[in-house]
Amino acid sequence: MKLTTSDIETLKQASLISPNLRIPKGSKRILTISLMKCVMFEKQFSNVVSKTNDVLIYDLNEFLKLLKVLQDNSTHKDVELDCDSKFIYLKSGQDEYKYKQSSKDRMSIPTKEVECETLNYKFHIDSQVISLSKKFKNLFDFVEITRTSKDSKYSFNVTFKNVLDKDRVYNSFTKVITNTLTPLKYLPKHFKFVFRVHNLAMLDDSWWYDVKLSSQKLSQFKNPSLNYFVAMEPTSEFEKPTQLINKKKVNQKKIISLSNNIAKLQKQLSVLRSA
Numbered sequence: 207m208k209l210t211t212s213d214i215e216t217l218k219q220a221s222l223i224s225p226n227l228r229i230p231k232g233s234k235r236i237l238t239i240s241l242m243k244c245v246m247f248e249k250q251f252s253n254v255v256s257k258t259n260d261v262l263i264y265d266l267n268e269f270l271k272l273l274k275v276l277q278d279n280s281t282h283k284d285v286e287l288d289c290d291s292k293f294i295y296l297k298s299g300q301d302e303y304k305y306k307q308s309s310k311d312r313m314s315i316p317t318k319e320v321e322c323e324t325l326n327y328k329f330h331i332d333s334q335v336i337s338l339s340k341k342f343k344n345l346f347d348f349v350e351i352t353r354t355s356k357d358s359k360y361s362f363n364v365t366f367k368n369v370l371d372k373d374r375v376y377n378s379f380t381k382v383i384t385n386t387l388t389p390l391k392y393l394p395k396h397f398k399f400v401f402r403v404h405n406l407a408m409l410d411d412s413w414w415y416d417v418k419l420s421s422q423k424l425s426q427f428k429n430p431s432l433n434y435f436v437a438m439e440p441t442s443e444f445e446k447p448t449q450l451i452n453k454k455k456v457n458q459k460k461i462i463s464l465s466n467n468i469a470k471l472q473k474q475l476s477v478l479r480s481a
Contacts (some may be wrong), residue, residue, distance in 0.1 A: 207251075207252075207253040207254065207255055207286065207287055207288070208254045208284055208285070208286055208287075209273075209285045209286070209287050211263050212252060213251055213252050213287075214270075214273065216236055216249050216251065217236075217266065217269075217270060217273075218248065218270065219247065219320055219410050220236055220238045220247055220249070221240070221242050221266040221267050221268060221410075222408050222410075223238050223245055223246075223247040224238045224239060224240050224241060224247075224266070224269055224314060225237075225265050225266050225268075226238060226263070226266070226308075226313040226314050226315050227261070227262075227263040227266045227269075227315075227316040228260055228261065228262055228263075228310075228313070228316070229251065229255050229256075229260065229261035230260055231256055231257060231258055231259050231260050232254060232256075232257045233254065233259075233463060234250045234251040234252070234253060234254055235248060235249070235250060235251070236249045236250070237315065237316045238266075238315065238316070239314060239315060239316050240314075240405070240408065241314050242428075243314070243407075243437075244402065244405050244436065244437040245405050245408050245434060245435070245436050245437070246316055246434065247433075247434055248430075248433040248434070248435075249431070249433065250431055251277050251445065254330060255287055255289060256288065256289050256290075257290070258290075259289050259290055259291050259307075260310075261287075261289050261294060261307075262307050262308040262309070262310065262313065262315075263294065263305070264312060264313060264397035265310065267352050269305060271292075272296065272303050272305065273285065273296060276298050276301060276303055277298065279301070280298035280301045283298070284298065285297065285298045286298070288316070289307065290307075291307065292306070292307055292462070293305060293306060293307060294306075294307060313392040315345045315369070323326075324429065325461075326420055326421060327393050327394070327397075327418065327419045327444070328393075328415075328417065328418045328419070329362075329393055329417055330414065330415070330416055330417070331383065331414065331415055331417055331448060332383070332414045333414055333415075334381075334383070335349075335351075336348060336407070336409045336410070336411035336415075337384060337404055338364070338366070338381065339366075339403050339407040339409075339412040340405035340407045340411060342366045342379070342403055342407075343378075343404050343407040344401050345366070346366035346367055346368055346377065346378075346379070346403050347367070347368050347369065347402065347403060347405050348366070348368075348369060348400055348401070348402060348403060348439065348441075349364060349365065349366050349367075349400070349401050349406060350363075350364070350365045350367065350392075350398055350399065350400050351363070351364055351365075351397075351398070351399040351400075351401075351404075352354060352397065352398050352399075353383055353393075353395075353397065361382055361383060361384045362382070362383055363380055363381070363382055363383075364380070364381050364382075364383050365378055365379070365380040365381075366378065366380075366403060367379075368378045373462070391392075391444055393444075394444050394445040396443070396444070396445070397440050397443065397444040397445075398441075398442060398443040398444070399419065399425070399438060399440060399444070400438060400439035400441045400442045401425075401436060401439060403438050403440065405437070406436065408434075409432075409434055409436075410429060410432055413429045413431065413432060414429060415427040415428060415429050415432075416429065419438070419444070423437070423438040423439075423440070423442050424436075424437060424438065425437075425438055432479055446479055
């Protein structure tokens with residue numbers, strides 16, 4: 207297949223997550239996961255590379271360097287990508303690189319689809335949250351996303367911090383983010399979503415994202431071009447949908463009980479008035 211500019215950009219984005227890359231046979235889908243298995247990246251190539259063999263790249267950064275050398279030194283700027291069970295072939299005109307296929311047991315790669323409960327909550331963030339994460343990845347350990355106030359509908363706090371223990375923070379930076387696209391009514395009244403700054407810094411910061419979260423503390427950052435799954439920290443706090451449903455049931459019972467009591471009082475008042 208011919209590598210497009212978009213395909214090369216996709217490879218560069220994947221290299222920010224992990225040096226290991228797999229393109230399943232017969233698929234356009236790029237799959238890679240960080241070495242700590244906290245961030246997974248998924249995106250579509252422009253075409254199927256091979257119908258018979260997986261593409262398995264052990265060192266994606268090295269592969270991209272070879273690709274650039276080939277482009278810079280060939281009279282043809284177009285590069286063809288192909289593979290068999292042993293090698294990956296990069297061809298431009300009469301020039302060709304043979305790159306050794308890796309074995310799966312040497313690589314940290316997703317072996318199956320992400321399986322999690324329904325992603326229950328959602329909100330929208332623009333690229334500045336990711337841009338700040340890239341700037342602060344060597345200064346702060348964690349980033350927290352919380353409501354600016356109990357009644358806030360369109361804004362939330364993004365706080366970068368270093369933590370000694372649960373109750374002691376020794377450095378922090380907070381920015382208020384205004385979100386005009388997705389009201390925070392889709393989130394519980396109280397929430398604290400906590401991520402490692404380093405994990406968010408791996409994401410591409412040229413795009414906005416729709417963020418969805420599950421009660422398993424797994425998040426999905428998605429836009430029309432990119433799809434990431436990012437693990438949340440155990441210190442994240444938010445009500446599970448079942449808790450919210452139970453609260454609604456409890457409130458409904460309270461309302462029914464209150465209505466019955468009011469009805470009884472009205473009857474008693476009626477008896478007193480007629481006496």
